[in-house]
Amino acid sequence: MTHAKREKAEIDFWDASGFRADAVQGRTWAVKGVTLVVAVPGQRQSISAASAVNSKGGFWFAVYSGGMNGELFVALLKRMMKGRRRPIHLVLDGLPAHKTRGVRDDVDSLKGRLTLHFLPGDAPDLNPDELVWSYNKRTGVARSPLRSGEKLADRVHDQLSDIAARPELVRSFFRHQVSPIFLTYA
Template sequence: MRTNHHAGTTWGKVGDTPTVRGTGRRHSANMISVVNTQGRLHFSFVGTIDSAAFIDYLKTLLHDVPGKIFLILDGHPVHRSAETKAFVKSTKGRLSIFFLPPYSPELNPDEWVWKKSSGLWRN
């Protein structure tokens, strides 16, 4: 998520293109999210996305969502790390992970979250 993201369009006089003035400064925030089969979103803001941050998010997810969790992930390196695999194993079957085929964003509903920057909510 970036502060210079173009989130929409505007109306202006025909032939007079509107100008939006900015400072040129850019800021960003990293987020981790999950979309369930009913379309509900669970997310968290994080600093650097590494295995430790991902595992912390998984712990929060396990706390917030009762029962077994079947998580379908893309090929991000933190999803496939030895640390992540060890954590998933430590949940003794409560959390199971599966991977999407490489280069398949159209199969990942979470990709649509980042195309729509408004209307975010937490589980």
Template sequence: MSAISTRGKMWFTVYRGSFTTTVFLDFLRRLVGQFDWKIHLVVDRHPVHRSKAVGEWPAEHENRTTLHLLPAYAPETNPDELVNADLKRALLPTCRARNAEEPADEVRRFFHRRQNQPRIVRGYFRAPHVRYILDAQKP
């Protein structure tokens, strides 16, 4: 799971098993803890993002975060989907897992590389079908 900013920053976590409310809320807690200001997260309409617990979380942390839901069935508006496509292009041809840990290690390496490539991360927002305004000012 990853979060990206228009300034080329990337945060991520690699988890095993299913994407659950607990996994997402743990990621939110870690992410929000890295900022001294309120952050706005744009998320798709995955069932986890629409769960009761996730819906209650921003209300309990209203001075720290706001969640914005993308339109239903519109993955082309989500620049993080381009991160996923990039990950698959980078790993699928080369990753030949010999054990259960190797794929997770490869994913971590990919994300660590991208964290050091802000130009590429900013590029996810510049795709013609992603409608975001790049803002160079700090909030």
């Protein structure tokens, strides 16, 4: 991380997650003795999303269909890098799609504008971007089922756009009890 400071680079944390329309809907209440029935959508939509956060409140995201592979990861990295002037040090998990030959070749072709740093496999709590998904699932799709005709991709995109518009919320993910160490590198 001292190398990133010397380069005046941004330090971003990356993660991806999946969403389902028929996921658990959270909790609710009912009058004692009355069985509560919660309406859930009959649709089985699923969508994936990736995001990158930094301790200054920066937030980038993309919504996509299917699982992550090396080719998709390279395409998402290119979208994330577009318009960025400063070098980026990207901290991410060790998903095999992040370590393919195509990814390595693409990162090498950027000549130092992007550097990847991999977290240990047993340490998702060191990635503040994990809290984006926790927040999004706890306050979004899980709080209210999709309405008839509503698309899960649109809902997830809107929720992530709301997070992007709130840099103070993004910064709060870095104040979580397990990740204050990264504030020193901001």
